[in-house]
Amino acid sequence: MVRSSERPTPGAPLLQVRDVAVQFQTLEGSVQAVQQVDLDLAAGETLAIVGESGSGKSTTAMAVIGLLPGNGRVTAGSIRLEGEELVGASESVMRTVRGATIGLVPQDPMSNLNPVSKIGTQIAETLLAHGLATRKDVDRKVVETLEAAGLPNAAERAKQYPHEFSGGMRQRALIAIGLACNPKLLIADEPTSALDVTVQKTILDQLGRMTTDLGTSVMLITHDLGLAAERASQVVVMHRGRIVEQGPARQILEDPxxxxTQALVKAAPSVSAVRLRPEVFRVGFDGSDAAAPAATPDISPTSTADHTESASPATAPDNIVEVEGLTKIYKIRGKKEDFAAVNDVSFAIPRGETVAIVGESGSGKTTTARMLLKVIEPTSGAMTFDGQDVASLKGRALREFRQKVQPIFQDPYSSLNPMFTIERIIEEPLTFYKRGSAKEREARVRQLLDDVALPQSMLRRYPSELSGGQRQRVAIARALALSPELIVCDEPVSALDVLVQDQVLTLLRDLQSEYGLSYLFISHDLAVVRLISDYVCVMKDGALVEAASSEEIFTNPRDPYTRHLLASIPGNELDIAV
Incomplete structure (x- = not known):
């Protein structure tokens, strides 16, 4: 029955999960990851499973599609798709089910795309394997599939490799593969966690059209409660492998x-929230706050020499970073025209404060951050850190710079050495820069684990044994190890559930208050930016289109593009309980 190409009647039972338990065998013994899970998903409906990292959301979904790790198995219960039992089904049956009947959009785009195969080739393999294209028309259908997933210039993008895509573009490629066969059930595991809000809306609208037009059901695994409330008809809340609450989405999230569930909803960030800081926001970007005597740090893309000269030495802002006219040009294979990833960008990061850069995927946010980290060299422009020209740093000066400026990358899996234990990963910068004795380093590592809400039992584990959110917390702990002055945060909480996200943002705030840390915060999540940032730079197509205080950006955006970004936030108009 699950192999039938007929679409189920809308509202008819499609997936029935009864009393399912999942167990993993580890070196430390058996771990009961999921217990007594019961849920139903009707044809044409969207079911969202929410909960913190490690609650069993993804494990439940992988049990449905039969893709549990080798050390995991369903030990009890029943999983029926259109009445046919999947628990105990042979691998040949499950291979037929996967793709054609159950589609999957996995969480981590980089580790789920073949790095040596072009994006178009990977989509073509899916279409050909399920008989949905021939060798003659497969290229055309690949382009159509990429366009449906919201990728611009799809014909050209199909010829590129995963490393040539931004994080959001890689996620869209995975979504294209998952939708390629028009499955009856689509399991979407954090499908938009790496996407900016405008592309997120495009993808979610596409999923909505599938639900309405094709009768496709969606099992949505997410930590974004606004997204769950807006897009799902039913919500299941999981905690420590069990379902603690389920029902209609609005009812669950407006009246938990x-x-x-109440704790989850309370921890969810909102664009209407107050900036997370130990003191009241001091000044507006234009200096309009008369109660603040200090001069306003100038981070606008249109700063002038006159403004700089008019500030007296006593009131001049103390900027830890100053960027002027930063530009990065790439040459594109097969094209005469160059591509300006970053074009004439100027801003400053005041010491002890947070500047956020927001914008769509491909707008130049991460490229700007990488130039500041001196990972890639700018084509032109100037950058200073603590008054030193970053481009001229060499030898000992560069080594000191590396210790003072630390990154938190977007993809926690690819930035962690899979052959190292968690203890060695966090300790590595301390060892490399010869910080403290072995006992002092061990104590520091344990303290860092506590700071990012990870148990000490994680020390001997490897990245593959951790959830996406847990891996991101390890990356944050490693960045904090050397007690840097500036942390460049590239989507540091995009993989975290709302409870841990709240903890990490609070941790970053407290560290900033205690040690005077400065942050460059790259994010597509405007609600998170509202909580963490003092100033916001909005980028589009490599250029700054607006820069102002966080308060000004969120209450009185001036540029149409900024207003468009704010209007695209999922669940922004919902009355979520707090």
């Missing part, structure tokens, strides 16, 4: 009954 269980304490755990």
């Amino acid at each position: 009954q269980q304490p755990y």
Whole structure:
């Protein structure tokens, strides 16, 4: 029955999960990851499973599609798709089910795309394997599939490799593969966690059209409660492998009954929230706050020499970073025209404060951050850190710079050495720069684990044994190890559930208050930016289109593009309980 190409009647039972338990065998013994899970998904409906990292959301989904790791198995219960039992089904049956009947959009785009195969080739393999294209028309259908997933210039993008895509573009490629066969059930595991809000809306609208027009059901795994409330008809809340609450999405999130659900909803960031800081926001970007005596740091793309000269030495802002006219030009294979990834960008990061850069995927946010980290060299422009020209740093000066400026990368899996234990990963910068004795380094590592809310039992584990959110927390702990002055945060909480996200943002705020840390915060999540940032730079197509205080950006955006970004936030108009 699951192999039938007929679409199920809307509202008819499609997926029935009854009393399912999943167990993993580890070196430390058996771990019961999921217990007594019961849920139903009707044809044409969207079911969202929410909960913190490690709650069993993804494990439940992988049990449905039969893709549990080798050390995991379903030990009890029943999983029926259109009445046919999947628990215990042979691998040949499951291979037929996967793709054609159950589609999957996995969480981590980089580790789920073949790095040596072009994006178009990977989509073509899916279409050909399920008989949905021939060798003659497969190229055309690949382009159509990429366009449906919201990728511009799809014909050209199909010829590129995963490393030539931004994080958001890689995620869209995975979504294209998952939608390629028009499955009856699509399991979307954090499908938009790496996407900016405008592309996120495009993808979610596409999923909505599938639900309405094709009768496709969606199992949405997410930590974004606004997205769950806006897009799902039913919500299941999981905690420690069990379902603690489930029901209609609006009812669950507007009037949660269980304490755990209430805690989740309370921790969810909102664009209407107040900036997370130990003191009240001091000044507006234009200096309009008369109660603040200090001069306003100038981070606008249109700063002038006159403004700089008019500030007296006593009131001049103390900027840890100053960027002027930063430009990065790339040459594109097969094209005469060059591509300006970053074009004439100027801003400053005041010491002890947070500047956020927001914009769509491909707008130049991460490229700007990498130039500041001296990972890639700019084509032109100037950057200073603590008054030193970054481009001229060499030898000992460069080594000191590396210790003072630390990154938190977007993709936690690819930035962690899979052959190292968690302890060695966090300790590595301390060892490399010869910080402290072995005992002092061990104590520092344990303290860092506590700071990012990870148990000490994680020390001997490897990245592959951690959830996406847990891996991101390890990356944050490593960045904090050397007690840097500036942390460049590239989507540091995009993989975290709302409870841990709240903890990490609070941690970053407290560290900033205590040690005077400065942050460059790259994010597509405007609600998170509202909580963490003092100033916001909005980028589009490599250029700054607006720069102002966080308060000004979110209450009185001036540029149409900024207003468009704010209007695209999922669940922005919902009355979520707090």
